Amino acid sequence: MTRPPPLPSSLERVEVPAFFSPSRFGALGRCKLSVLGERSASVLLPPGVHALVGTLVHHVRRELSEGHWKAELSQEQACTLLLAEVTQQAEAQLARTTSTAALVPLNEAMGFRAWELRELRLRRWASRLVLKGKNGPVRPLGDLLAVPTGQGPDTPRLETGDEAWLVAPSVRLRGRADRIEQTVPGTFDIIDFKSGRLHDEEGQLLPDATLQVRLYALAAEEAGAGAVRLLLEGDDRHHVPWGDTERGETRALLRTISKKLPAGKTLGTEDLAEPGPHCRGCRLRPSCRRYLDWGPNAWTHPPLPGQEPPLDVWGTLERVATGARGDTVELRDANGHLVIVDGVNPARGLGAMAAGEMVYFFELERTEDRRAHGRVVHPRNFHESPPDGGRRLRQARSLQVFRG
Numbered sequence: 001m002t003r004p005p006p007l008p009s010s011l012e013r014v015e016v017p018a019f020f021s022p023s024r025f026g027a028l029g030r031c032k033l034s035v036l037g038e039r040s041a042s043v044l045l046p047p048g049v050h051a052l053v054g055t056l057v058h059h060v061r062r063e064l065s066e067g068h069w070k071a072e073l074s075q076e077q078a079c080t081l082l083l084a085e086v087t088q089q090a091e092a093q094l095a096r097t098t099s100t101a102a103l104v105p106l107n108e109a110m111g112f113r114a115w116e117l118r119e120l121r122l123r124r125w126a127s128r129l130v131l132k133g134k135n136g137p138v139r140p141l142g143d144l145l146a147v148p149t150g151q152g153p154d155t156p157r158l159e160t161g162d163e164a165w166l167v168a169p170s171v172r173l174r175g176r177a178d179r180i181e182q183t184v185p186g187t188f189d190i191i192d193f194k195s196g197r198l199h200d201e202e203g204q205l206l207p208d209a210t211l212q213v214r215l216y217a218l219a220a221e222e223a224g225a226g227a228v229r230l231l232l233e234g235d236d237r238h239h240v241p242w243g244d245t246e247r248g249e250t251r252a253l254l255r256t257i258s259k260k261l262p263a264g265k266t267l268g269t270e271d272l273a274e275p276g277p278h279c280r281g282c283r284l285r286p287s288c289r290r291y292l293d294w295g296p297n298a299w300t301h302p303p304l305p306g307q308e309p310p311l312d313v314w315g316t317l318e319r320v321a322t323g324a325r326g327d328t329v330e331l332r333d334a335n336g337h338l339v340i341v342d343g344v345n346p347a348r349g350l351g352a353m354a355a356g357e358m359v360y361f362f363e364l365e366r367t368e369d370r371r372a373h374g375r376v377v378h379p380r381n382f383h384e385s386p387p388d389g390g391r392r393l394r395q396a397r398s399l400q401v402f403r404g
Ligand code: SF4
Pocket: 031, 032, 033, 034, 037, 273, 274, 275, 276, 278, 279, 282, 283, 284, 285, 288, 290, 291
């Protein structure tokens, strides 16, 4: 029987790129390694299902916005057909890779209710579209699992249209805005589509989205724009203020990060990694030493709701028992607690491991709800395949297992 693959070696050093991407700048502020390390890691966790569906929705919106739909269809019909087509393309891609095959079908992986809501919101958005009359062919979905190359033009550039380049070497910014329109000569509307929610609990526009378009504005002005208007488009369009105050704040932030990350310099990852609840969305976790050190400590300190560490666990293997629902794995975590992972697919090869070896699980699902005094305690009972057959508990579709 094949044993689980070895834990990838830790990322030790990364090279700082010449340009920063506005779309990743919010993440860069929380943990520099999470952005700078992606291209250097030998193993990445699969993207989360919500991020994948967000990419699909983004693609559908872009194609419909550009008028890539047949004139005889209503906007909503075109939207439904296009989403079905793009979903099929996405599922074919995901099914080809072992680590993402369990994410197919996507509506089941996301949860039928959440999928329906996302589709409903997309159709509602499409119903307000005005047909542009281009009716061009729909472009195929790009590679969902590709890591952005970070390549692109390196001279000042301010394009218009869809996926328009904005390049400003003077402030080290390079990115592609979803859409840039020149409304009158010298004045530009920069529009970014957002497939997920746009507001936080207080009703404020999400800081990452706001920062992203402000960085676009800065790049556009550096590249020659006379005036810029910023729009975030979710279910509705929202204006993002852009004036002297915002310009000054954005410049100051950019200067601070640029100083800490000199272009072309090779830096040690220990200084760049900043573990915290945001590690949940990070695909570098198996090769991030700081995260692997931080995790066991975070498991024993009840975090505030919404700040829980990722549903990962690792420790010394004690026992593997095979039953009708797969393998039941017992391990002793770094805090000395007994942890049980149930319903593990025997094909993962845990039965071929010996007691005393280190075993690492990433992206599990919790079998128990461990709430204490309004806080959530890290579970000690997890599963891959849910013991209730999926009635209430979810399958761990993105689970990755490694041996030490
Ligand atoms: S796992 Fe956490 S600390 Fe490590 S790179 Fe990702 S976000 Fe940063």
